Amino acid sequence: MKKILVTVIFCFIAANAFPQYRSISRIFPNLGEQIYSDIHSDTGYVRTSSQSDGFVIVGNRAGCGLDPQIVNIALQSNPRFLVESIKLIPLSAGSISLLNVYNALGRVRDLKGRLYNSATRGQPVPLFEDASRIVSERDLSNIPDPPAASAIPASETVYIKLRDANFGNTYYRGQISLIQNGIRYTLTNFRNMTYLLIPVIRQERFIAQLYIEPVAEGILLYSIAGADMSDFFSSMIDVESAISKRLAVITAWAEDGIRSYSR
Numbered sequence: 302m303k304k305i306l307v308t309v310i311f312c313f314i315a316a317n318a319f320p321q322y323r324s325i326s327r328i329f330p331n332l333g334e335q336i337y338s339d340i341h342s343d344t345g346y347v348r349t350s351s352q353s354d355g356f357v358i359v360g361n362r363a364g365c366g367l368d369p370q371i372v373n374i375a376l377q378s379n380p381r382f383l384v385e386s387i388k389l390i391p392l393s394a395g396s397i398s399l400l401n402v403y404n405a406l407g408r409v410r411d412l413k414g415r416l417y418n419s420a421t422r423g424q425p426v427p428l429f430e431d432a433s434r435i436v437s438e439r440d441l442s443n444i445p446d447p448p449a450a451s452a453i454p455a456s457e458t459v460y461i462k463l464r465d466a467n468f469g470n471t472y473y474r475g476q477i478s479l480i481q482n483g484i485r486y487t488l489t490n491f492r493n494m495t496y497l498l499i500p501v502i503r504q505e506r507f508i509a510q511l512y513i514e515p516v517a518e519g520i521l522l523y524s525i526a527g528a529d530m531s532d533f534f535s536s537m538i539d540v541e542s543a544i545s546k547r548l549a550v551i552t553a554w555a556e557d558g559i560r561s562y563s564r
Contacts, residue, residue: 322394322395322482322515322516322517323366323482323514323516323517324516324517324518325337325340325341325389325516325517325518325521327366328365328366328367328514328516328521329359329362329365329366329387330364330365330366331362331364332359332362336359336387339387340387340388340389341389341391341518344388345386345387345388345389345522345552346359346385346386346387346388347384347385347386347545347549348384348385348386349382349383349384349385349541349544349545350382350383350385351381351382351383351541352380352381352382353381356376356383357385358372358383358385358525359385359387360372360385360387360523360525361373367481367512367523368480368481370480371480371485371510371512371523371525372510372525374487374508374510375508375509375510375525375526375527376527377508378505378506378507378508378527378528378529379529380506380508380527380528380529381528381529381530381540382527382528382529382530382540382541382544383525383526383527383544384525384526384527384541384544384545384548385524385525386522386523386524386525386548386549386552387521387522387523387524388521388522388523388552388556389516389518389519389520389521389522390519390520390521390522390556390559390560391518391519392519392520392559392560392563393519393563394515394516394517394518394519395515396563397515397520397559397562397563398515399453399479399483399484399515400450400451400452400453401559401562402483402484402513402520402559403450403453403477403484404449404450404558404562405555405558405559405561405562406477406484406486406511406555406558407446407447407449407450407459408446408558409432409433409434409446409459409461410432410433410446411432411554411557411558412429412432412463412550412551412554413427413429413430413431413432414427414429414430415427415428415429415550415553415554416428417546417549417550418546419466420542426466427466428465428466428546428547428550429463429464429465429466429550430464430465430466431462431463431464432461432462432463432464433461433462434446434459434460434461434462435460435461435462435472436460437460438460438472438474438491441462441472443462453479453484454477455478455479456476456477456478456479457476457477457478458474458475458476458477459474459475459477460472460473460474460475460491461473461474461475461488465494467496467543468494468495468496468501468502469495471490471492471494472490472491472492473488473489473490473491474488474489474491475487475488476489480512481514482514482515483512483513483514483515483521484512484513484514485510485511485512486510486511486512486513486555487508487509487510487511488507488508488509488510488511488551489505489507489508489509490502490504490505490506490507491504491505492504494507501530501538502528502529502530503529506528506529506530507526507527507528507529507544508526508527508528509524509525509526509547509548509551510524510525510526511523511524511551511552511555512524513555513559520559522552522555522556522559524548524551524552526544526547526548527544528540528543528544
């Protein structure tokens with residue numbers, strides 16, 4: 302009886318000391334060799350799709366291990382265009398904690414100056430010329446990023462101002478929460494995104510979702526962004542490119558922040 306009790310206690314300690322991380326193939330089963338290869342590549346898997354063609358979304362396929370609300374929140378604004386990205390950050394299992402991830406996502410000012418390839422200018426330029434936290438949706442005063450936290454809140458809302466190279470000052474509500482085995486970070490524009498004072502993407506019509514989970518192979522970085530735009534502007538602007546480059550910059554910011562904790 303004593304031996305059995307000792308064995309049970311040892312198994313309990315081992316299970317908590319060495320958590321069982323999910324694998325990429327368990328979260329995204331039956332994707333095919335090419336998509337798995339893309340997920341493990343430097344650029345990751347990226348797919349754009351439109352409402353008119355029928356959205357193609359890996360994150361809501363049958364058998365997918367993601368919580369359905371991760372995708373559904375991006376769909377709730379009835380977007381015309383979607384961009385989905387899945388990437389593995391190949392770090393040692395257990396080397397990055399969710400607290401590290403949370404603190405990486407708190408460094409809003411690191412979004413400033415991140416580059417994208419501008420087709421019109423023919424060179425890499427900053428997408429966000431400035432980035433800062435602000436007090437609230439009503440008070441747009443800048444405030445500093447907080448020091449690194451020692452614990453993760455169950456949920457949190459932050460407010461962000463990004464001076465966008467194309468849209469000028471843009472304003473986002475960031476909602477951070479623990480979900481499943483990871484952290485979800487939702488960015489929604491709470492003011493219109495304008496060009497020459499004309500609303501291009503109206504408030505609450507751009508939603509970007511990041512879901513980050515430590516997995517057996519490293520860190521899973523899943524992201525999906527949706528936007529709605531009028532027919533007039535859709536005919537003038539490459540909407541899929543506009544969404545893709547913003548999502549790419551945001552996910553690269555998250556990845557770089559996470560990697561900084563592994564050094």
